[in-house]
Amino acid sequence: MSIESFIAGFAYGGTTVFVGQPLDTIKTLQQAGETKVKKSMATIAKELYSAGGISAFYRGGFPLLLGGGLMRSAQFGVYKNSLEAIRHFQEGKTDPDNYIAGCIDPQVVLAGFGGGIGRGLVEAPFEMVKVRRQIQSQWKFKEVMKGSGTTLFRNSFLFSSFVVYMDLSKQMGLHLSPFWMGGLCANLAWLTIWPLDVVKSRMQSGKYEGKSMLHVLSDARQSGHLYRGLWSGLMRSFIANGSSMVVYSMVENELKERWNTKSETINN
Secondary structure, three states, X not given: OOHHHHHHHHHHHHHHHHHHHHHHHHHHHHHHOOOOOOOOHHHHHHHHHHHHHHHHHHOOHHHHHHHHHXXXXXXXXXXXXXXXXXXXXXXXXXXXXXXXXXXXXXXXXXXXXXXXXXXXXXXXXXXXXXXXXXXXXXXXXXXXXXXXXXXHHHHHHHHHHHHHHHHHHHHOOOOOOHXXXXXXXXXXXXXXXXXXXXXXXXXXXXXXXXXXXXXXXXXXXXXXXOOXXXXXXXXXXXHHHHHHHHHHHHHHHHHHXXXXXXXXXXXX
16 A cells, blocks of 8 residues: 555645645635626735735635645545556556557546545535635535535546646656646646536535536536636646645655655656
8 A cells, every 4th residue: 555645645735725725715706706797816816915914815725724635645545546456456557559549548547536536525525614715605514515526526537637647748758847747737637627616616605505516517608607717726726736746746755765665656
């Protein structure tokens, strides 16, 4: 079992929240705030600062900081151990002749879904509380799992896309640094599933009580909001995931050296 991936994942999660929370607050307000008025990033940032200074940008940050380390630990830990288990069961890595569309490793896809589900199971309640605090909406403890199905669905595709893009970059021989690997692959993954994130934020906002995921998706499409908050989200994602991958790599490599383990690292 790859214990170092769980520990490095915890460090990744804490870094992501600390670095990316201000832009995540802006992104959530664009996605789930007042839907009739489209506000720019600069306008929202100005309003937040006027309302509460720097601390306003970290609104909702505590519950995610509390769960951030745990959910990323589950994400990377489950992924690495699932991939090792799949390869052990299939007696080796996938033959390139069996790749999907000639370039996508099905073992990576399957393990990525496992990592995304592992993250979603931990993240769902913290994410709901974070969204409600960011948009300053009331919530009750019995509502903490609201939108959890959408969060699981989003995360499974999000993380699977993330690791697939990392695997593709290795196949292409790009030799990206941890910062560029984390930032670019995370952004490509978010672009792949962004409408699901809009749906998740709206369902957790409390403004779509009793509505299904498909209804909220249709409503966002008809109103032209499927990609609302995209630019602030991509800025947050690139900076936060790039920085976090640097921390993840440092922690993972240090632990491998100390424990003399030889399992494959996530970014090489």
